[in-house]
Amino acid sequence: MTQKEKFLGISTYEEFDKRRDEFRGLSIKDQEIRAHAAAIFPKVSDSKEELYKNPVGSGKKLWE
Helix, strand or coil, X not given: CCHHHHHHHCCCHXXXXXXXHHHCXXXXXXXXXXXXXXXXXXXXXXXXXXXXXXXXXXXXXXCC
């Protein structure tokens, strides 16, 4: 069984995470691998909220 076949055989991100080292050499350029990865990897939130705020009245900026 090839590395690609093993990757296409997993069904959850958790399973991928446990076996991450097995898939280090996979080519992300392969369209079949990209499509399968998109299906099992977690989606990024579309949140617009500010995660870090400057404390009111502190006069400091977090990035300086």
